Amino acid sequence: MKEELPDTPAEQILETADATLLDIVDNLLNRGVMVNGELVLGVAKVDLVYLRLSLLLCAADRAFGAQGRD
C-alpha cells in the first residue's frame, strides 16, 4: 500500500520527522538554561535560521488556512 506523502514543503516540515527540525531550532535557540547573558554565535547565521523559520511558518499559513484542512 502506498503511503500518502505531505503535499507542500510547509506540510512536510510540520508533519512527521521534519516537525522535529522546527522543534530543534525553536528549543535550542530560543529555550533552555541561559548560562551566559548573551550567546556566542554569529549574529548573521542566527538571523538566517530565524528567517528560514519565519518563512516556514508563513508557508504553513498559506498551506493550512484559517479553517484548517481536516
Added chain:
Amino acid sequence: VIDVYAVLERPPRRDFRDDSVRFVKVGALAVACGDTERAPELSEATLRARDRLVRELAASCDAILPARFGSLVADEAELAEKLAPLSAELAKALDLVRGREQMTLRVFGSAVVAAPTRATTGTEYLAERARAATAARSVAEIAPLRARLAPLVFAERVERHEGIALRATVHHLVARGGSAAYLAAIPGTVEGFTLRASGPQPPYAFAPGVPA
C-alpha cells in the same frame, strides 16, 4: 572554553557513554559540558547533533535541564560563578521536570483583531493592561481540550505569536512515556483552529528564565 550542554542533578547512569562529554560539579548540580576552542557552528547538522546528545543524556537520568545552544564559559570558575545565582531556581526546575518530558502543541488559525479600547481613566488603562497580560499567558483556543489534557499535563509554558498564522506555541510537561496518550488526546482541529502536536522532547521550555 567550555560549551555547556545541560544541567543535571547528578552525572548520568553508566549507560551514557560519550567521551566528549564531561561532568562538572557545581554545588549540588552536575553540569554536562564539552571542551571546545570556539563557538559551535550554527547549522542544521550541529543543531541535530546537539539535540541528539541532549536526548541521550535525558535518557540516562531522571531530571535534566538542557542549556541553550551556544552557552560558552571560559572555564569552570566562570561556570560556577554564572550558575551560582541560579542554583535555587535550577533545583526547583529540576524537581519539576524529574521523570517528565516536553510535548509541544502549535495552534494555527487566523487572528481576530480586537477593536482597540481607549482608556479614559488610569484605572481603565491598568485594567486593560492586566487583561492583555492575562491573555498573553493563556490559550483560549484550546479551552475545549483542557479537561482531556488535565490528567496528562503537569505544567505549561505558553508563547503567543502575532502577525502570522501561528497563534500560539504551548509546551506541556507530561510524564515520561506519556507522549502517546498526549498525542491521542490532541485532535487535528478544534473550533476552527488547526493543531499540531510534536514530541516527546527534553524539557527545554521549563528551564529557569524561559518566559512562562
